[in-house]
Amino acid sequence: MGGDSSKPAQTLSKPWRDINWEDKRGELQFLKNYKPQTEGQQLRILLYGPVGAGKSSFINSVQSVLHDRMYVQALADNISHDSFTKKYTTYKIQKDRPNTFYPFVFNDIMGLDPHKGVLVEDVKLALKGHVKDGYTFNPDTQITENDPFYNRSPTSNDKVQVLVLVICADTLHCLSDTIVKELQEIRAAASDLEIPQVTILTKIDQACPEIKKDIRKVYKLKYMKEKMEKLSAEIGIPMNCIFPVKNYHEEISLNSDTDSLILNAMRQIITWGEDHIRFKQSQSARSDTA
Ligand SMILES: Nc1nc2c(ncn2[C@@H]2O[C@H](COP(=O)(O)OP(=O)(O)OP(=O)(O)O)[C@@H](O)[C@H]2O)c(=O)[nH]1
Numbered sequence: 001m002g003g004d005s006s007k008p009a010q011t012l013s014k015p016w017r018d019i020n021w022e023d024k025r026g027e028l029q030f031l032k033n034y035k036p037q038t039e040g041q042q043l044r045i046l047l048y049g050p051v052g053a054g055k056s057s058f059i060n061s062v063q064s065v066l067h068d069r070m071y072v073q074a075l076a077d078n079i080s081h082d083s084f085t086k087k088y089t090t091y092k093i094q095k096d097r098p099n100t101f102y103p104f105v106f107n108d109i110m111g112l113d114p115h116k117g118v119l120v121e122d123v124k125l126a127l128k129g130h131v132k133d134g135y136t137f138n139p140d141t142q143i144t145e146n147d148p149f150y151n152r153s154p155t156s157n158d159k160v161q162v163l164v165l166v167i168c169a170d171t172l173h174c175l176s177d178t179i180v181k182e183l184q185e186i187r188a189a190a191s192d193l194e195i196p197q198v199t200i201l202t203k204i205d206q207a208c209p210e211i212k213k214d215i216r217k218v219y220k221l222k223y224m225k226e227k228m229e230k231l232s233a234e235i236g237i238p239m240n241c242i243f244p245v246k247n248y249h250e251e252i253s254l255n256s257d258t259d260s261l262i263l264n265a266m267r268q269i270i271t272w273g274e275d276h277i278r279f280k281q282s283q284s285a286r287s288d289t290a
Pocket residue numbers: 050051052053054055056057058075076077078079080082083084085086109110111112166202203204205206245246247248249250
């Protein structure tokens with residue numbers, strides 16, 4: 001993905017995207033109040049991306065923001081070289097009252113890796129709702145129809161409504177051609193299914209010391225904008241679908257600016273997921289009356 005030539009310190013006179021840093025409550029309320037238009041519909045968010053990109057950490061970060069405390073339900077790891085997450089796991093987020101959950105769920109998946117990662121075919125099957133919760137991915141062979149974890153007749157709640165690519169800012173320049181090809185293949189499969197796609201650019205603190213010091217600089221640093229433009233060009237992701245975040249990973253208390261970026265990304269994920277639910281419903285209503 002080419003090297004980085006610009007210096008991290010170059011700052012734009014104005015941020016190129018607006019974030020309301022002073023008031024994250026509106027964004028938090030949006031997420032807390034979200035209800036799909038159809039009763040009983042669940043918004044399923046599938047995370048995929050290279051090994052160690054921060055998929056599990058992103059789920060934990062969203063849970064932390066919603067619970068207003070540090071949360072580590074999805075196990076994240078900093079030493080394994082192959083994917084730490086092996087099982088297909090659905091994460092539901094509990095609301096304040098017992099046995100009530102937010103109407104969106106996350107699916108965490110094994111990371112992509114040229115040798116030991118999840119197979120592209122398995123991700124495609126997960127998009128269509130064919131993979132049941134608890135399936136352990138096999139990097140050598142894809143799930144078969146005879147597997148007890150293969151769902152032969154997925155309902156709309158089993159299907160994925162938003163596909164989220166999680167990728168780290170600090171290793172963008174060394175993505176292998178194989179991974180880039182796999183990412184493009186998964187994106188194409190999701191596009192065929194008309195599933196909206198969002199990209200979360202993680203570890204912005206690690207990629208840029210300026211951001212580590214002050215996260216509010218994220219949309220002012222030329223270096224970060226160029227990174228996003230490079231990602232957009234290489235993988236074919238529109239710029240307005242890319243959201244830089246810093247996951248909670250070492251801290252023990254929340255930070256309002258970190259929350260703001262996570263909530264900003266979640267608003268888009270939910271909004272486009274809801275659009276997809278409505279689109280699919282109008283499609284099936286049309287086919288029922290035809
Ligand atoms: N500095 C920094 N570290 C992060 C961030 N997000 C995740 N990490 C760290 O990166 C490592 C990998 O994170 P995971 O969440 O396990 O990544 P994953 O994509 O789930 O990885 P696999 O399940 O192995 O594919 C962990 O040590 C995290 O603490 C971030 O935004 N900034």
